[in-house]
Amino acid sequence: MTDTVTSPAAALAPHPAASFVVAPTPSAPRVLSIAGTDPTGGAGIQADLKTIGALGGYGMAVVTALVAQNTRGVHSVHVPDVGFLVEQLDAVSDDVAIDAVKLGMLHSTPLIDAVSDWLEPVRPAIVVLDPVMVATSGDRLLDAAAEQAVRELCRRVDLVTPNLAELAVLVSTDRAHVARPRTWSDAIAQARHLATTTGTTVLLKGGHLDGVDCPDAIVTASAVDEVPGRRIATTNTHGTGCSLSSAMATLAAEQLRQAPDEEVDWVAALRAAKAWLTGALEHGAALLVGEGNGPLDHFHATRAALRAVTAHEDAGLADAGLADAGLADAERGAAGLGDGSDSPALAAALDPDADRRDWAARQWTATTALRAEVDALDFLVGLRDGTLDESAFRWYLAQDALYLGQYARVLARASALAPTADEQEFWARSAASALEEEASLHRARLGDDPDAHPEPSATTLAYVNHLAAAADSYGELVAALLPCFWLYSDVGIRLAAANREGHPFGDWLGAYGDPAFAAATAEAIAIVDRAAAATGAAERGRMRRAFARSMQHERDFFAVPTTGIGAA
Numbered sequence: 355m356t357d358t359v360t361s362p363a364a365a366l367a368p369h370p371a372a373s374f375v376v377a378p379t380p381s382a383p384r385v386l387s388i389a390g391t392d393p394t395g396g397a398g399i400q401a402d403l404k405t406i407g408a409l410g411g412y413g414m415a416v417v418t419a420l421v422a423q424n425t426r427g428v429h430s431v432h433v434p435d436v437g438f439l440v441e442q443l444d445a446v447s448d449d450v451a452i453d454a455v456k457l458g459m460l461h462s463t464p465l466i467d468a469v470s471d472w473l474e475p476v477r478p479a480i481v482v483l484d485p486v487m488v489a490t491s492g493d494r495l496l497d498a499a500a501e502q503a504v505r506e507l508c509r510r511v512d513l514v515t516p517n518l519a520e521l522a523v524l525v526s527t528d529r530a531h532v533a534r535p536r537t538w539s540d541a542i543a544q545a546r547h548l549a550t551t552t553g554t555t556v557l558l559k560g561g562h563l564d565g566v567d568c569p570d571a572i573v574t575a576s577a578v579d580e581v582p583g584r585r586i587a588t589t590n591t592h593g594t595g596c597s598l599s600s601a602m603a604t605l606a607a608e609q610l611r612q613a614p615d616e617e618v619d620w621v622a623a624l625r626a627a628k629a630w631l632t633g634a635l636e637h638g639a640a641l642l643v644g645e646g647n648g649p650l651d652h653f654h655a656t657r658a659a660l661r662a663v664t665a666h667e668d669a670g671l672a673d674a675g676l677a678d679a680g681l682a683d684a685e686r687g688a689a690g691l692g693d694g695s696d697s698p699a700l701a702a703a704l705d706p707d708a709d710r711r712d713w714a715a716r717q718w719t720a721t722t723a724l725r726a727e728v729d730a731l732d733f734l735v736g737l738r739d740g741t742l743d744e745s746a747f748r749w750y751l752a753q754d755a756l757y758l759g760q761y762a763r764v765l766a767r768a769s770a771l772a773p774t775a776d777e778q779e780f781w782a783r784s785a786a787s788a789l790e791e792e793a794s795l796h797r798a799r800l801g802d803d804p805d806a807h808p809e810p811s812a813t814t815l816a817y818v819n820h821l822a823a824a825a826d827s828y829g830e831l832v833a834a835l836l837p838c839f840w841l842y843s844d845v846g847i848r849l850a851a852a853n854r855e856g857h858p859f860g861d862w863l864g865a866y867g868d869p870a871f872a873a874a875t876a877e878a879i880a881i882v883d884r885a886a887a888a889t890g891a892a893e894r895g896r897m898r899r900a901f902a903r904s905m906q907h908e909r910d911f912f913a914v915p916t917t918g919i920g921a922a
């Protein structure tokens with residue numbers, strides 16, 4: 355439906371006069387990928403369409419080149435006549451409003467020229483250029499003679515996303531060859547040069563650096579905003595560049611869909627893209643696709659949510675307590691079985707013990723989407739990069755102190771219910787540590803400030819009430835307690851990695867990554883696994899719900915200091 359809005363001048367006119375038409379807002383950003391193909395689905399257009407869909411966009415695709423490739427390498431490339439490329443481009447733009455374009459493999463100068471000529475009149479609001487030159491396998495995807503044409507194209511796009519090798523080519527000239535940057539600071543200097551000479555924003559990618567970190571940065575002529583990331587130990591990296599660039603196009607178009615008059619916030623888009631990409635890298639290997647550098651799992655979060663819904667709807671699992679629990683869709687999404695099969699009912703029939711094994715790890719996987727949300731919260735981003743408002747941090751600390759006091763009581767209750775002396779001792783030690791932590795870190799930072807000792811917020815109360823409500827059953831209680839250990843350890847890895855000399859929250863970040871806390875988390879996971887294996891399907895259902903709900907409370911707890919929602 356189209357809304358017709360009559361202009362004020364027309365309303366005053368004596369006769370029905372001209373009216374103008376306001377285009378309705380689409381339900382999803384319409385994103386076009388112009389790129390080459392990968393029949394194994396990990397890179398190129400196939401990766402772009404999956405990415406756009408996974409991040410909520412409507413994907414479209416114009417093929418520049420057909421590439422016979424797989425996870426091991428490129429066999430051959432077939433490039434249709436450039437006239438046919440133009441026909442494809444026109445077919446889309448003649449009919450469809452395009453919110454964003456992602457440019458990938460452009461192969462050679464005539465294709466680059468055709469795409470540039472087409473972009474000129476169409477003027478999509480967002481154009482992202484992934485200057486694809488070489489595949490992950492090392493095979494060339496761009497004519498050496500076309501490098502100058504790509505350099506010129508950089509000036510006409512909104513964002514360019516080179517890896518380190520591509521960056522060096524882009525800042526080289528026909529006369530002066532620049533070597534691939536070897537360090538992150540050299541890479542930033544080259545990216546700055548590229549941004550300054552082209553006037554375009556550069557997304558600098560650290561995927562090809564060595565080390566445990568995997569940072570990226572948004573670089574303009576005047577600013578460098580680094581987005582830290584952790585390196586995933588995986589060989590499933592085929593198509594990461596394609597996926598990241600189409601993620602950026604989709605997320606930027608979504609920003610404009612929601613706020614058409616605002617500028618695109620590339621740093622926010624990169625944070626969200628990286629949180630998603632990290633999950634996709636973590637889950638790629640489990641797809642078992644190919645023998646070389648396998649693909650990412652673009653739909654890792656969707657799949658976990660789907661499994662949860664399938665499990666919920668399956669009558670055979672109704673006694674797991676999910677069916678009549680009245681869970682909202684999102685909660686069900688976070689509470690999935692995630693057992694590695696397409697049908698949990700089938701898996702249960704083939705292997706009745708399947709739900710007993712690796713129980714905690716499967717709950718962790720099922721909450722992937724929720725955890726990606728946590729990583730991208732303003733509070734955690736601000737804590738990592740040091741921009742968090744000091745008063746929001748103090749508010750958080752005061753609530754955390756209140757939380758820890760109550761949490762310690764619930765840990766003591768787990769100790770009272772524990773079936774073995776070892777577990778009894780573990781929970782008692784954890785209760786004591788929670789109280790020590792409340793005393794030392796919090797009091798040291800909050801001091802005697804009377805404002806620092808407020809009433810518990812609605813969010814804090816909701817979390818501790820949820821824990822207390824689980825206190826009748828050991829399994830349910832330990833499942834509810836686990837996210838506080840595990841999420842803190844996991845988030846803590848990235849917080850500790852962001853620490854640097856002079857960081858405003860340095861003392862706080864330094865407390866993370868404590869090996870003793872990591873060991874306690876591992877012990878809590880083992881205890882929860884034993885409790886799940888020892889009990890029946892009905893209690894495992896309640897444990898699943900208790901774990902997923904605690905994870906949601908964790909998210910809400912980190913969200914309140916900056917959103918203020920649930921702060922009362």
Ligand SMILES: Nc1ncnc2c1ncn2[C@@H]1O[C@H](COP(=O)(O)OP(=O)(O)OP(=O)(O)O)[C@@H](O)[C@H]1O
Binds near residue numbers: 516
């Ligand atoms: N092992 C890894 N762990 C985490 N993030 C990674 C890893 N490898 C790459 N990335 C991220 O993936 C994105 C793509 O970066 P990369 O530098 O690998 O691009 P690329 O070389 O163009 O990719 P491609 O492998 O598709 O050619 C960046 O956000 C980078 O930080």
Ligand SMILES: Cc1ncc(CO)c(N)n1
Binds near residue numbers: 399423
């Ligand atoms: C079609 C295509 N584009 C980009 C890459 C880079 O990964 C690839 N391997 N294939």
